[in-house]
Amino acid sequence: MAERCAIVGIGQTHHTARRDDVSIAGLLREAALRALDDAGLDWPDVDAVVIGKAPDMFEGVMMPELYLADALGAVGKPMLRVHTAGSVGGSTAIVAASLIQAGIHERVLTVAFEKQSESNAMWALTVKTPLQAAVVAGAGGYFAPLVRGYMQRSGAPEDTGIRVAVKDRANALKNPYAHIRDPNLTFDAIAGSPMLWDPIRFHETCPSSDGACAMVLTSERAIPRPKLAPAWVHSMAMRSEPTQFAGQEKINPVSGQMCAKEVYSKAGITDPRREIDAAEIYVPFSWFEPMWMENLGFAEVGQGWKMTYEGATALDGDLPVNCSGGVLSSNPIGASGMLRFAEAAMQVRGQAGEHQVDGAKIALGHAYGGGSQFFSMWIVGSARP
Amino acid sequence: MSDLVRDEGGVLTAPHVLEYPYRRSVGPVLGRFFTALRDGRLVGVKTAKGRVLVPPAEYDPETGAAVSDAFVDVGPGGVVTTWSWVSRPRAKQPLDRPFAWALIRLDGADTAMLHAVDAGEPSRMKTGMRVVPRWRAERVGHIGDIECFQPEGE
Amino acid sequence: MADEAKPVTNIKTPMRLEYRYSAGVATSRFLRGIGQGKILGQRCPSCRKVYVPPRGSCPRCAVPTVEEVELSDEGTITTFAIVRVPSENIDVPLPFASVHVLLDGCDIPFFSVVQECPVDQIRIGMRVQAVWVPKEELTSTLQSIRYFKPTGEPDVPFEKLKEFL
Amino acid sequence: MREVAIVSFAQAPNARRELRNEVEILMPVVQEAVARSGIERPFDFTCSGSSDFLQGQPFAFVMALDAAGAWPPIPESHVEMDGAWALYEAWVKIQTGQAETALVYAFGKSSPGDLPEVLATQLDPYVLAPLWPDAVSLAALQARAYLEKSGHSERDLAEVAARSRRSAKSNPNATVSGDYEVEKLLATPHIADPLRVHDCAPVCDGAVAMVLVAGDRARKVCERPAWIRGIDHRIEPHSLGARDLTVSVSTRLAAEKAGVGRGAVDVAELHAPFTHQELILRDALGLGANVKVNPSGGALCANPMMAAGLARIGEAASRIWDGSARRAVAHATSGPCLQQNLVCVLEGA
Structure with a gap:
């Protein structure tokens, strides 16, 4: 019933701690223009714009789609603004692709961004609530106890997280857009970095970045003559669960498990580890790689860390994970999920340059948000579904 | 209990302040505008179709196309295209006495900009009237470098 | 006046918005309980699980909760982190243990901090008890619970806590 | 396009000041909408609208999920916009064939802050927001431009207000209602010349929920489904000085x-x-x-931010259900001076 959706243009900014040379609009336009250029299209060719970002308090602009409408060529067109916490970049792409699949539009521009340097991420993530006692120190303070719970449950060696960070930072050296591109981030350097939220070390955490990501999606009949063959959306899924409730599985959330099952089954994937050639998953703290390997069904529960240990998730492993360097190397929060989705598409288009997985045909894009409660995923492929 | 906390029929309420010192990078086009303001001048930018946008933007609002690199001096005077009257100004607003908000099309501009007009009373405001900026002595490159506009000839 | 030759690249646009926050009905009952030195949870009429702090509903069953349950101020650490980095909103001296405490009789962990114990001795399964401000200083805010401290009882085995992670 | 209908609608009383938290306000509304729909959970899709800045707390929508029934986990999304756009997203999802039923809700508490000032943060952060123009003053700029161009008078505006408040007498959830004489309204002072209190929506807190169902399934659960026969939304330039404020392009x-x-x-x-x-x-x-406009009293009588647009669609659907309309139009807006607008056409057959 649904129309096929093609990804014909992908663009992103260079991600960095402070893009002092651009306005918010300028940052978004940089990514959007690269995506349009990649697609061989121009502003008037776009039928609708879907924009996503994390809390408005990061930049202090309430509902910034209003101010950004002109900058994204949306005047006279439909424009939607998505916000699903950290998973927003992924859900934004899903909403944009739905507009194509529904047959409502032929060409949709989707953009996600964060310009964290306008303020400070910790402020907007931990606004003090009156009458409460603040005991959770930002996202790191929230997720560190879950990491400890995972360590205890799985018996994973303590250096698992360090190994993930070493791998992702090495991958980032091959990605010209990555924020953290530091050849000195060796095992010893990461192991020796200070504990911030013990058991999470400084170099096992993501940076705060300014950045944006954009994609141009089209229906099959509207595919322009792009420089590259398109990537195709094979399946998409979203799942949410409440923040906190009795009997909740926080380390291996049921919402993530269900989302993965759905996205595989819709794409006809029965053995994800064998059938998926590359995965871009949302790992803001290094330990989440092994945790998500289990949640995504790539490994049995309690065994995810072995994939990291055995090198399965390395660029030359059997399931390369975060070849771009991942969230650990670039984190413009609102855009981070879309970057995962876009990097997956770049892999199957053979567009990933030095961090390309040879012959990648099927890739997973993954994002999560809130307290591990919002999930969005897509499977993209080089072949028409 | 802190006297700031109130029990309103069993429900507790308390003051909550959201306060951030945002610092914004402005990019090249707005940068020209703010630099000119600091220097006591007003500039607009020409779109590819030749319309002059004031305040300037990096893009033609109608099409999204990038603007040209032609910046032009505009104003300092202009015409009020519409206005409203503020009888009780809020603390953050430009003037602490009653004033008008107005859309002002500066001489040489094709779009109008928003600012305050210090006219004393509403009977002195009229659509089509001419106004000129009243500059602050200490300017930093900010829209507030114009304290307000005032009727021309005052 | 600023340096005229240098182009302006940044502007400052401070924001201050004032609100009057309302804690809502259920949380207010809880906070007023705290003001009397009591921890009041709510039981879900459907799944019978006990929530603290209560928000007036069971998100699992999507039904309102009204039945009040007084809980012990003792509990078990289900997991924790040692915070060694300052955070603007927290004034506990570093390093401190940020803990999830499963209060006895409750079904979800309560977030707090542990003191009176070296951070390297904090364990999953450790038994802890709330340390309150002196009775005359009790207020209807969570600041009335200063922190949790170890009780010295034997640890609860991890097997019994697994499902609360 | 696939046939999609609205089969139920519920809303909270639009109180000037709600002390309940968002979940406490929302939960009974969602329960009512679900019960009236005749559809059993889980819904194939859920979508909501809200904005963090109203209350000054980030992630309000995250907590609101407690009221939605998200266990076992649900396919769900959120727009940081009025709930009318959440309805649009849900309608799109049904059009893809991936959903047949959807729960849509929206909520907003404006009373904790100074709403006209909070809305100034919606403006261009470089040249507009730093001046802190309040939303009422900006609307007044538009009102003057419109009055001067159209030849309408402040009396015409007062007549709109009087009619709306009269209509709202039959709406138990209205914030403002009653019989008001135009002369007396005109005798009140301006709050932002040319606007008076009656020209502006009251500040209130509220929540709205509704259920969408596709095709034959809708016919099964609803005697007279309100079919969405057309829905579209468009946006205009942000800068007030770059658009003609007297028309809504x-x-x-x-x-x-x-x-x-x-x-x-x-x-x-x-x-x-x-x-x-x-x-x-x-x-x-x-x-x-001859078109009956705002039989509910409209946003002038109850304007729960982020829910008021969705409420218009619910109110229009209600006229289809009760048989008083065969064809109804609902409209939602976002941004300063009608920057962004959504239009939805509903039909009873």
Whole structure:
């Protein structure tokens, strides 16, 4: 019933701690223009714009789609603004692709961004609530106890997280857009970095970045003559669960498990580890790689860390994970999920340059948000579904 | 209990302040505008179709196309295209006495900009009237470098 | 006046918005309980699980909760982190243990901090008890619970806590 | 396009000041909408609308999920916009064939802050927001431009207010209602010349929920489903000085795409938080004098931010259900001076 959706243009900014040379609009336009250029299209060719970002308090602009409408060529067109916490970049792409699949539009521009340097991420993530006692120190303070719970449950060696960070930072050296591109981030350097939220070390955490990501999606009949063959959306899924409730599985959330099952089954994937050639998953703290390997069904529960240990998730492993360097190397929060989705598409288009997985045909894009409660995923492929 | 906390029929309420010192990078086009303001001048930018946008933007609002690199001096005077009257100004607003908000099309501009007009009373405001900026002595490159506009000839 | 030759690249646009926050009905009952030195949870009429702090509903069953349950101020650490980095909103001296405490009789962990114990001795399964401000200083805010401290009882085995992670 | 209908609608009393938290407000509303729909959970899709800045707390929508029934986990999304756009997203999802039923909700608490000032943070952060123009003053700029161009008077605006408040007498959830004489309204002082208190929507807190169902399934659960026969939304330039404030180009465009003109309109629910905006919207939608506008009292009588647009769609659907309209138009707006507009056409058969 649904129309096929093609990804014909992908663009992103260079991600960095402070893009002092651009306005918010300028940052978004940089990514959007690269995506349009990649697609061989121009502003008037776009039928609708879907924009996503994390809390408005990061930049202090309430509902910034209003101010950004002109900058994204949306005047006279439909424009939607998505916000699903950290998973927003992924859900934004899903909403944009739905507009194509529904047959409502032929060409949709989707953009996600964060310009964290306008303020400070910790402020907007931990606004003090009156009458409460603040005991959770930002996202790191929230997720560190879950990491400890995972360590205890799985018996994973303590250096698992360090190994993930070493791998992702090495991958980032091959990605010209990555924020953290530091050849000195060796095992010893990461192991020796200070504990911030013990058991999470400084170099096992993501940076705060300014950045944006954009994609141009089209229906099959509207595919322009792009420089590259398109990537195709094979399946998409979203799942949410409440923040906190009795009997909740926080380390291996049921919402993530269900989302993965759905996205595989819709794409006809029965053995994800064998059938998926590359995965871009949302790992803001290094330990989440092994945790998500289990949640995504790539490994049995309690065994995810072995994939990291055995090198399965390395660029030359059997399931390369975060070849771009991942969230650990670039984190413009609102855009981070879309970057995962876009990097997956770049892999199957053979567009990933030095961090390309040879012959990648099927890739997973993954994002999560809130307290591990919002999930969005897509499977993209080089072949028409 | 802190006297700031109130029990309103069993429900507790308390003051909550959201306060951030945002610092914004402005990019090249707005940068020209703010630099000119600091220097006591007003500039607009020409779109590819030749319309002059004031305040300037990096893009033609109608099409999204990038603007040209032609910046032009505009104003300092202009015409009020519409206005409203503020009888009780809020603390953050430009003037602490009653004033008008107005859309002002500066001489040489094709779009109008928003600012305050210090006219004393509403009977002195009229659509089509001419106004000129009243500059602050200490300017930093900010829209507030114009304290307000005032009727021309005052 | 600023340096005229240098182009302006940044502007400052401070924001201050004032609100009057309302804690809502259920949380207010809880906070007023705290003001009397009591921890009041709510039981879900459907799944019978006990929530603290209560928000007036069971998100699992999507039904309102009204039945009040007084809980012990003792509990078990289900997991924790040692915070060694300052955070603007927290004034506990570093390093401190940020803990999830499963209060006895409750079904979800309560977030707090542990003191009176070296951070390297904090364990999953450790038994802890709330340390309150002196009775005359009790207020209807969570600041009335200063922190949790170890009780010295034997640890609860991890097997019994697994499902609360 | 696939046939999709609204089969139930519920809303909270639009109180000037709600002390309940968002979940406490929302939960009974969601329960009521679900119960009336005749559809059992889980819904194939859930979508909501809200904005963090209203209350000054980030991630309000995260907690609100407690009221939605998200266990076992649900396919769910959120727009940081009025819930009317959440309904649009849900409608799109049903069009893809991946969903047959959807729960849509929206909520907003404006009373904790100074709403006209909070809304200044919606403006261009470089040249507008730093001046802190409040939302009422900006609407007044538009009102003057409209009055001077159209030849309408402040009396015409007062008549819109009096009619709306009279209509709201039959709406138990209205914040403002009653019989008001135009003369007396005109004798009150301006709050932002040319606007008076009655020209502006009241500040209130509220929540709205509704259920969408596709095709035959809708016919099974609802005697007279309110079919969405057209829905579209468009946006205009942000800068007030770059657009003609006296017309609503985006509403006109959305109305064309949604097919408003394809048949006679019996009832229109317009999201006009200011009296003059109703007149601008009537023009843009091409509504004749015989169209009953805002039988609920409209946003002028109850304007729960982020829910008021969705409420217009619910109110319009209610006229289809009760048989008082065969064809209804609902409208929602977002941003300063009608920057963004959504138009939805509902039909009873």
